[in-house]
Amino acid sequence: MNKVVANADEAIRDINEGAVLMLGGFGLCGIPENCITALVKKGVKRLTCISNNAGVDDFGIGLMLQQKQVRKMISSYVGENAEFERQLLSGELEVELIPQGTLATRCMAAGYGMPAIFTPAGVGTEVAQGKETRNFNGKDYLLEYAFNADFALVKAWKGDPDGNLVYRETARNFNPLMAMAGKVTIAEVEELVPAGELNPDTIHTPGIFIHRIFQGKSYEKRIEQRTIRKRS
Amino acid sequence: MNKVVANADEAIRDINEGAVLMLGGFGLCGIPENCITALVKKGVKRLTCISNNAGVDDFGIGLMLQQKQVRKMISSYVGENAEFERQLLSGELEVELIPQGTLATRCMAAGYGMPAIFTPAGVGTEVAQGKETRNFNGKDYLLEYAFNADFALVKAWKGDPDGNLVYRETARNFNPLMAMAGKVTIAEVEELVPAGELNPDTIHTPGIFIHRIFQGKSYEKRIEQRTIRKRS
Amino acid sequence: MALTKEQIAQRIAKELKDGYYVNLGIGIPTLVANYIPKGVNVVLQSENGLLGMGPFPLEGEEDPDLINAGKQTITTIAGSAFFDSAMSFGMIRAGKVDLTVLGAMEVSERGDIANWKIPGKMVKGMGGAMDLVASAKNIIVAMMHTNPKGESKLLPNCVLPLTGVGCVKKIVSDLAVLDVTPEGFRLLERAPGVSVQEIRSKTLGKLIAADDIPEMKFEG
Amino acid sequence: MALTKEQIAQRIAKELKDGYYVNLGIGIPTLVANYIPKGVNVVLQSENGLLGMGPFPLEGEEDPDLINAGKQTITTIAGSAFFDSAMSFGMIRAGKVDLTVLGAMEVSERGDIANWKIPGKMVKGMGGAMDLVASAKNIIVAMMHTNPKGESKLLPNCVLPLTGVGCVKKIVSDLAVLDVTPEGFRLLERAPGVSVQEIRSKTLGKLIAADDIPEMKFEG
Numbered sequence: 001m002n003k004v005v006a007n008a009d010e011a012i013r014d015i016n017e018g019a020v021l022m023l024g025g026f027g028l029c030g031i032p033e034n035c036i037t038a039l040v041k042k043g044v045k046r047l048t049c050i051s052n053n054a055g056v057d058d059f060g061i062g063l064m065l066q067q068k069q070v071r072k073m074i075s076s077y078v079g080e081n082a083e084f085e086r087q088l089l090s091g092e093l094e095v096e097l098i099p100q101g102t103l104a105t106r107c108m109a110a111g112y113g114m115p116a117i118f119t120p121a122g123v124g125t126e127v128a129q130g131k132e133t134r135n136f137n138g139k140d141y142l143l144e145y146a147f148n149a150d151f152a153l154v155k156a157w158k159g160d161p162d163g164n165l166v167y168r169e170t171a172r173n174f175n176p177l178m179a180m181a182g183k184v185t186i187a188e189v190e191e192l193v194p195a196g197e198l199n200p201d202t203i204h205t206p207g208i209f210i211h212r213i214f215q216g217k218s219y220e221k222r223i224e225q226r227t228i229r230k231r232s
Numbered sequence: 233m234n235k236v237v238a239n240a241d242e243a244i245r246d247i248n249e250g251a252v253l254m255l256g257g258f259g260l261c262g263i264p265e266n267c268i269t270a271l272v273k274k275g276v277k278r279l280t281c282i283s284n285n286a287g288v289d290d291f292g293i294g295l296m297l298q299q300k301q302v303r304k305m306i307s308s309y310v311g312e313n314a315e316f317e318r319q320l321l322s323g324e325l326e327v328e329l330i331p332q333g334t335l336a337t338r339c340m341a342a343g344y345g346m347p348a349i350f351t352p353a354g355v356g357t358e359v360a361q362g363k364e365t366r367n368f369n370g371k372d373y374l375l376e377y378a379f380n381a382d383f384a385l386v387k388a389w390k391g392d393p394d395g396n397l398v399y400r401e402t403a404r405n406f407n408p409l410m411a412m413a414g415k416v417t418i419a420e421v422e423e424l425v426p427a428g429e430l431n432p433d434t435i436h437t438p439g440i441f442i443h444r445i446f447q448g449k450s451y452e453k454r455i456e457q458r459t460i461r462k463r464s
Numbered sequence: 465m466a467l468t469k470e471q472i473a474q475r476i477a478k479e480l481k482d483g484y485y486v487n488l489g490i491g492i493p494t495l496v497a498n499y500i501p502k503g504v505n506v507v508l509q510s511e512n513g514l515l516g517m518g519p520f521p522l523e524g525e526e527d528p529d530l531i532n533a534g535k536q537t538i539t540t541i542a543g544s545a546f547f548d549s550a551m552s553f554g555m556i557r558a559g560k561v562d563l564t565v566l567g568a569m570e571v572s573e574r575g576d577i578a579n580w581k582i583p584g585k586m587v588k589g590m591g592g593a594m595d596l597v598a599s600a601k602n603i604i605v606a607m608m609h610t611n612p613k614g615e616s617k618l619l620p621n622c623v624l625p626l627t628g629v630g631c632v633k634k635i636v637s638d639l640a641v642l643d644v645t646p647e648g649f650r651l652l653e654r655a656p657g658v659s660v661q662e663i664r665s666k667t668l669g670k671l672i673a674a675d676d677i678p679e680m681k682f683e684g
Numbered sequence: 685m686a687l688t689k690e691q692i693a694q695r696i697a698k699e700l701k702d703g704y705y706v707n708l709g710i711g712i713p714t715l716v717a718n719y720i721p722k723g724v725n726v727v728l729q730s731e732n733g734l735l736g737m738g739p740f741p742l743e744g745e746e747d748p749d750l751i752n753a754g755k756q757t758i759t760t761i762a763g764s765a766f767f768d769s770a771m772s773f774g775m776i777r778a779g780k781v782d783l784t785v786l787g788a789m790e791v792s793e794r795g796d797i798a799n800w801k802i803p804g805k806m807v808k809g810m811g812g813a814m815d816l817v818a819s820a821k822n823i824i825v826a827m828m829h830t831n832p833k834g835e836s837k838l839l840p841n842c843v844l845p846l847t848g849v850g851c852v853k854k855i856v857s858d859l860a861v862l863d864v865t866p867e868g869f870r871l872l873e874r875a876p877g878v879s880v881q882e883i884r885s886k887t888l889g890k891l892i893a894a895d896d897i898p899e900m901k902f903e904g
Contacts, residue, residue: 346776
């Protein structure tokens with residue numbers, strides 16, 4: 001089943017104004033660089049972006065923020081981004097902050113056809129405001145709903161024409177969860193391999209969840225905090 | 233972190249009368265053969281077994297049924313087992329049948345610290361009796377609780393001393409889910425390899441979920457339905 | 465003449481569309497895999513944890529770690545993937561499987577299905593059937609129109625314990641192809657040589673039949 | 685004399701037990717990894733999807749695909765495993781992580797913690813902190829006892845928006861080690877040369893102190 005498209009432009013062709021997007025990645029690690037570049041080029045506006053972070057000023061989702069393409073961010077952590085801060089304080093940008101595990105699990109719930117999940121994260125805090133709380137075995141949990149996203153944009157290390165995906169190291173993070181959760185899921189990969197080349201035991205995302213796949217190009221894979229130890 | 237024990241007898245030493253067990257496997261595929269043999273040898277009784285199937289008369293959980301060690305089975309499908317049928321009809325054995333996806337997801341819920349999940353499986357059927365039904369977006373779902381198991385017994389292909397596990401083909405099935413869900417999880421593997429030999433990107437069950445691991449022996453891996461096609 | 469089981473499978477195979485992910489139940493549904501039309505690419509999902517199920521293995525190539533939901537030895541195809549049972553039923557629950565084909569003991573005119581339990585007789589369990597029927601976007605039932613006593617299995621209401629409610633979209637029986645509609649069973653095709661009258665007499669649930677119901681055609 | 689950040693980390697490291705799975709937050713908690721006692725085997729969990737975090741890489745060996753929750757380049761150790769964010773927070777939620785060490789802006793005498801938001805200033809978000817504090821079996825907070833103005837951060841009630849309720853078990857500040865008990869903060873150890881009186885004066889929440897509070901000792 002061939003789901004290969006030529007490039008990012010073709011993959012995102014029908015992402016239009018007002019779409020709700022999921023974008024994989026943690027910090028700048030494992031983000032769909034090619035899709036973001038294509039979205040910036042297309043200039044589509046009023047997007048809602050569900051993504052753990054919002055990039056930095058000149059990379060990742062930060063590039064879309066610079067072009068004022070984002071109406072609302074749903075994230076767990078949005079530091080390290082001055083333009084983000086400016087738009088938030090000026091009221092141009094709406095932000096919904098949710099606990100990181102809740103974010104991950106609401107993606108998984110969507111992918112697994114579960115309408116809602118229970119988590120203790122945020123009980124007794126402002127995150128719980130307006131949410132249903134329920135006690136199980138003496139502990140309180142919040143009811144949190146599955147996300148509903150028009151498109152999920154994910155980045156994998158390798159993929160095949162069926163859409164089977166393999167991620168590398170901590171670049172996995174939210175990608176497999178969002179891959180399952182999009183109404184349409186677009187995967188960009190560093191290496192597109194022929195069907196049958198990936199070991200079926202080691203596939204992280206089975207192709208059934210993927211609608212379009214393409215081989216990305218010119219990955220920068222920027223490091224956010226280059227930290228090293230001294231040679232001893 | 234070395235979790236290696238010598239053998240199945242040592243691994244199951246503290247499984248005592250009345251314990252609630254999870255046993256991985258689908259049919260006879262991927263079942264913890266060595267642990268079952270050790271349980272039969274130990275002769276521990278009044279066990280509750282959560283397992284998708286109940287083995288056949290002379291293999292798998294069927295061996296424990298022959299010795300009348302099982303008080304209650306929680307399964308999705310229990311055909312192919314005459315002794316099982318006899319004990320059920322005579323009232324010696326209690327059986328709770330639940331949909332296969334519900335079984336899997338109640339294991340996952342336990343492993344992921346979620347007290348309950350919602351599933352549409354069984355709505356409008358006798359499975360729904362006495363259960364809470366809730367409507368989300370026009371569709372009814374049952375509230376199903378996470379399992380609570382004293383021990384999970386799982387079978388993997390390869391494992392390392394930290395308890396990291398890799399499964400093979402469809403012998404994966406319920407094993408990774410139950411591995412996460414036991415208060416104590418015991419893993420038997422066909423091949424115990426040194427730490428660092430498994431590729432960290434391809435580990436199915438991270439070691440944090442595993443309490444004891446041992447290299448099993450004399451795997452029979454019986455085939456339940458040998459089905460072949462003709463050479464053309 | 466009533467269809468053989470092979471012909472039922474053959475007729476159902478015509479419902480497959482290119483790009484479908486399909487779950488085939490045990491029995492007649494499994495046979496559907498033998499009749500996938502040329503040029504139609506489908507991927508078979510086996511709910512025990514496999515996408516991309518291939519044919520049965522050659523003798524001597526059976527692998528005990530590689531079975532389908534009917535516990536039969538199978539093979540994989542290029543592009544297959546293994547996963548655990550939670551992900552398997554996750555993709556089922558999320559509607560990623562385009563078509564589910566399964567057998568039934570009874571179907572009601574509202575699309576209720578009973579196929580897992582006969583009270584008083586041995587209960588084997590529902591396996592994955594309740595999950596599949598509760599979530600599948602498109603369910604085709606492969607069944608005999610009547611039981612061995614000649615009694616209709618297409619009923620106003622199911623008598624046996626239900627597997628799912630209002631979920632069956634289409635039935636291919638040995639006598640007919642029918643859609644389940646808000647008005648009842650709508651007859652679409654007859655088995656070769658089987659009259660509308662015979663179908664009507666063997667359908668206890670409400671049957672809607674136009675004057676002119678075509679016969680099924682089988683090539684080969 | 686108040687402890688340095690390194691000394692706070694060093695003192696917390698003494699709480700590590702052999703076989704622990706540990707999650708270390710950003711800042712002082714990260715430094716704890718440098719003081720793991722000899723003979724104590726712990727595995728570090730990074731909530732972005734890694735068990736078995738190793739030290740920072742050597743120059744030239746940084747891998748952009750391999751970072752910790754603070755977005756720093758790291759390495760792995762033998763026996764490490766990668767996983768997705770749902771499994772990561774699954775293991776956290778299920779209590780598989782034995783110890784969580786994190787920083788705080790405020791802690792209340794009932795163990796409430798505030799560490800994610802200062803209203804009116806920039807809000808960066810809670811990241812994984814709310815998940816961690818809601819589920820961890822054992823939480824140690826690494827913090828300064830007072831803010832730069834000299835005001836106590838150990839309070840009867842948190843003033844800042846909460847991260848979690850009644851979850852902190854132990855505090856290691858620059859001045860003291862304290863348990864959070866149903867009766868309030870229980871003073872266990874003093875920083876070298878810091879008096880109980882000084883600690884009492886800098887602790888706004890209820891403080892319980894025996895007559896004889898030992899000083900912390902640091903080797904090396």
